[in-house]
Amino acid sequence: MKITFWGVRGSIPAPGPETARYGGNTLCIELRTAAGELVIIDAGTGLAQLGNMLLPTAFGKGEGEAAIMLSHAHMDHIQGFPFFAPIYIPGNRFKIFGRERAPGRLEAIFEGQMNPHFSPVHSLKNLGASFEFEALRESISSEAYGLTVRCLTVPHGSTNALAFRFEEAGRTLCVATDAGYPEGSLPDEVIRFFRGADVLVHDCTYTPEDQAERRNRGFSSIAEAAGVASRAGVGELVMIHYDQDYSDDQVDVLRERCRAFLDEEGGQEIGLTASAEGMILEV
Numbered sequence: 001m002k003i004t005f006w007g008v009r010g011s012i013p014a015p016g017p018e019t020a021r022y023g024g025n026t027l028c029i030e031l032r033t034a035a036g037e038l039v040i041i042d043a044g045t046g047l048a049q050l051g052n053m054l055l056p057t058a059f060g061k062g063e064g065e066a067a068i069m070l071s072h073a074h075m076d077h078i079q080g081f082p083f084f085a086p087i088y089i090p091g092n093r094f095k096i097f098g099r100e101r102a103p104g105r106l107e108a109i110f111e112g113q114m115n116p117h118f119s120p121v122h123s124l125k126n127l128g129a130s131f132e133f134e135a136l137r138e139s140i141s142s143e144a145y146g147l148t149v150r151c152l153t154v155p156h157g158s159t160n161a162l163a164f165r166f167e168e169a170g171r172t173l174c175v176a177t178d179a180g181y182p183e184g185s186l187p188d189e190v191i192r193f194f195r196g197a198d199v200l201v202h203d204c205t206y207t208p209e210d211q212a213e214r215r216n217r218g219f220s221s222i223a224e225a226a227g228v229a230s231r232a233g234v235g236e237l238v239m240i241h242y243d244q245d246y247s248d249d250q251v252d253v254l255r256e257r258c259r260a261f262l263d264e265e266g267g268q269e270i271g272l273t274a275s276a277e278g279m280i281l282e283v
């Protein structure tokens, strides 16, 4: 698997000179399977640039096909969708996977975002591409584009989000973009879910101090991300979903401190990367 980061910021885009190194777009990760199939994880504003990059490929000719897997439908995870150029080209096909709730709910969320109050497009039906919506069921392995995909519901403020576990040819990538664990306890089921992953991309929204004041927002601190990574024995922790108010220099400090937390937790062998827009990682 190869992953490319197109948006690594949480909650709201944060453009400007202070955030240019890590980037200001919200969550979007491109996952390519060994066969070159495309699985997009989250549709934040980074998706717009991924779309532009896809135009010279089959997607520009209406011959593209991809999966979009959504951790949840908060705005920082869906807002890039109306600006994803391949959806306007007839012939392209997208399968959108999300958390299981009431039937049709996932499609209704996307349809709602195209409502004339929010978008001149009015409806998904006015897009050229075709869409299929599918609920991901927790604890059931799905096969998608040659990958084995499992998901787990993790707490996220007053709601939940999905964490993903992708496996291909003996390699494992876990992704948990938004995870707000109960204070002082990292759930065993979460540790089990991430166990032995080669790469864990994990919510690192806050310093522990900022998180203490904003726990109800449902995000992880770097200390929690380091704790989860150490206990699960992952190969590498990749930080993501930085608070919109953190400058690049503050994210540098976040990374240094996260390294120290990993070492304290017995995770000296665990690699640590702070994701940034444009970064490519082989899993």
Ligand SMILES: [Zn+2]
Pocket: 010, 011, 027, 074, 076, 077, 177, 178, 241
């Ligand atoms: Zn988010």
